[in-house]
Amino acid sequence: MEVTIAEDQAIDLHKKLEIFFHVKEENHEFCPVRDIMDRFGDKWSLLAILNLGNSGKTRFNELKGKIEGISQRMLTVTLRSLERDGLITRTIYAEVPPRVEYELTPLGKGLLQQIMELAQWAANSMDEIVKARMDYDSKLQ
Amino acid sequence: MEVTIAEDQAIDLHKKLEIFFHVKEENHEFCPVRDIMDRFGDKWSLLAILNLGNSGKTRFNELKGKIEGISQRMLTVTLRSLERDGLITRTIYAEVPPRVEYELTPLGKGLLQQIMELAQWAANSMDEIVKARMDYDSKLQ
DNA sequence: CCGTATCCAACAGGATACTG
DNA sequence: CAGTATCCTGTTGGATACGG
Numbered sequence: 606m607e608v609t610i611a612e613d614q615a616i617d618l619h620k621k622l623e624i625f626f627h628v629k630e631e632n633h634e635f636c637p638v639r640d641i642m643d644r645f646g647d648k649w650s651l652l653a654i655l656n657l658g659n660s661g662k663t664r665f666n667e668l669k670g671k672i673e674g675i676s677q678r679m680l681t682v683t684l685r686s687l688e689r690d691g692l693i694t695r696t697i698y699a700e701v702p703p704r705v706e707y708e709l710t711p712l713g714k715g716l717l718q719q720i721m722e723l724a725q726w727a728a729n730s731m732d733e734i735v736k737a738r739m740d741y742d743s744k745l746q
Numbered sequence: 747m748e749v750t751i752a753e754d755q756a757i758d759l760h761k762k763l764e765i766f767f768h769v770k771e772e773n774h775e776f777c778p779v780r781d782i783m784d785r786f787g788d789k790w791s792l793l794a795i796l797n798l799g800n801s802g803k804t805r806f807n808e809l810k811g812k813i814e815g816i817s818q819r820m821l822t823v824t825l826r827s828l829e830r831d832g833l834i835t836r837t838i839y840a841e842v843p844p845r846v847e848y849e850l851t852p853l854g855k856g857l858l859q860q861i862m863e864l865a866q867w868a869a870n871s872m873d874e875i876v877k878a879r880m881d882y883d884s885k886l887q
Numbered sequence: 888c889c890g891t892a893t894c895c896a897a898c899a900g901g902a903t904a905c906t907g
Numbered sequence: 908c909a910g911t912a913t914c915c916t917g918t919t920g921g922a923t924a925c926g927g
Contacts, residue, residue: 628869646789655763665909677910716871727779727781733832740832788919790920806888807889822890846890
């Protein structure tokens with residue numbers, strides 16, 4: 606029974622890969638993995654998404670406090686990029702002092718789900734990776 | 747019924763986020779998202795994993811041909827890094843000319859599954875992102 | 888064939904100072 | 908408060924040449 610499930614998953618994965626590579630051949634310019642990495646492979650985007658997911662509607666400096674180590678410049682750059690891609694909204698309130706709030710769009714929440722899956726895999730696999738790395742390094746003297 | 751499912755998912759996601767941020771607080775040095783990006787946020791790692799998943803056991807230059815645009819240097823660097831983390835194996839055959847084959851480990855196959863999920867999300871969301879971007883840019887004159 | 892070594896350009900991103 | 912502008916450094920990764 607377990608074997609059957611594993612086999613089904615393997616077949617399913619292989620089909621996905623076939624589709625994926627087929628799409629790639631049809632349209633030479635279109636490669637989802639490259640696109641993912643180009644858009645979210647920077648230092649701060651995923652962390653911003655994650656914190657907005659956890660906190661809901663959040664102000665600029667509030668967010669800056671939550672994302673440890675980010676500079677004001679990079680938070681601005683990151684948020685503008687996410688806004689441009691339709692992953693977050695930016696709401697300006699005409700007050701003094703000014704108030705600006707950021708929030709995930711439905712699209713952004715979809716990405717958050719994917720990030721969480723990946724983060725969970727990473728969390729679960731971390732021990733194994735660290736162990737593999739130590740083994741590898743120890744064999745180089 | 748649909749609403750119930752959506753609510754369940756929202757609750758599930760929120761629980762995951764709570765756990766995630768709780769872990770982060772307990773161990774200040776441990777942040778899966780940062781770790782993911784540090785390890786796989788480079789230009790070539792995910793593409794290498796993806797191609798090894800599609801092709802199975804693959805030789806160095808064979809892989810170089812499949813990953814469009816990668817230099818010899820970067821393929822070496824990328825493969826070494828993945829090997830160090832226990833995601834791929836490197837098998838050297840004592841022949842002339844030398845033959846070296848790379849293959850995903852079970853751990854690497856697990857990562858592949860995650861990548862595929864993310865790639866599928868990206869593929870499905872690409873139209874929406876492109877549209878959002880065009881809207882954003884058009885509003886800047 | 889499968890690398891390593893060296894050099895170098897491009898760019899991400901940090902520090903700092905200034906504004907509406 | 909929420910940015911923008913400017914400068915500057917470190918790292919990524921491409922090109923090239925060479926070695927086992």
